Amino acid sequence: MFSGAQISLYPMTDDFVGVITNALSALDPYREKLRIETDDISTLLVGTPDVVFAAMRDLFAAAAASGKHCVLHATISRGCPGEPDDPMCQVPEFLGPWAPLDERKAKAHAAVADAPVIGQESAAQFSLYTLGIDGHMDEIYGCIDFVKNSGTFEKSKNFCTKLRGDTGAVFSTVHEALVRFGPPAGHVTIDLTVSANSPSKR
């Protein structure tokens, strides 16, 4: 299994470099458990999904604490057949048999209920893609049903599902979508956008 994300942080301010630089220290607690590579479009985080999601959450919350309109985008992946296996990325959810959908939904709900409260409201939208399997929409509809009852659901949109809530619950919801849906050893990806302090109408 290989898992990680390409992430980008967009602070809508003349001082976007300062906001990003100040937020980077939020990654410090996670650096030993991640491989990190940066270029002019995105930063790669390779590690287990729990570490990758916690790092993204804390980075985003630190940037949003500036009060500026900030957006984080992440291209998240696990199990891509084109990437090497990496022991750094192993978690229990990716091993063993494929549990029934209802059991996975229940575990996902329990995890979101246990998510830390960050104290920063975020809106988000994401698309889940379960690749290389027939009947991929069954897993996607199962995930949408979980999200609708997660406490963070705002609305369904074309091509994605929109969330709103505390940043802790929002990132936990998307983390659970990645690890609980699709085959345990399968190729699953997420296209995620998280936004705070937007002046626009919902």
Place this chain on the structure above:
Amino acid sequence: MFSGAQISLYPMTDDFVGVITNALSALDPYREKLRIETDDISTLLVGTPDVVFAAMRDLFAAAAASGKHCVLHATISRGCPGEPDDPMCQVPEFLGPWAPLDERKAKAHAAVADAPVIGQESAAQFSLYTLGIDGHMDEIYGCIDFVKNSGTFEKSKNFCTKLRGDTGAVFSTVHEALVRFGPPAGHVTIDLTVSANSPSKR
């Protein structure tokens, strides 16, 4: 077939609202051929891929002409089984049989060679997902091979492929990836990020 994109424009400036508002007139030539809906995270464009990509390209180029660091993100989809068929979205590439991979690559190269020159350099990265089929990586590797010879290829990254070039050629390359790879009537999605005027190292 139903096709379109959820797009977001991020100008990294205090005047992000002004940059976005000024760029919106670039959509005017396409408005009659698109369904457009906006909320606080993204704007939905529903229409044929050629119109959706031309609209995204011109909107992005207009924003980038401000000289500010601007990023456009798009969640692009065609053929999602959860969306209704829409006659507004029909194009020849989605009808008829599945042509051999080499023939599709040749058509994709010809289209990129014919792309209009916009006069604005962009960097971009994208991930192509062909859903609901076995052997999805064959289509993805076929697409990567096309991109490597498209004239816009910069490098392979984990989870995505990075492009650089004139904004016309860059958007044309991603458009061809969407319409030429995966089954003609299949569910294919793209996670796209385009960036201009970045101060960061490549």
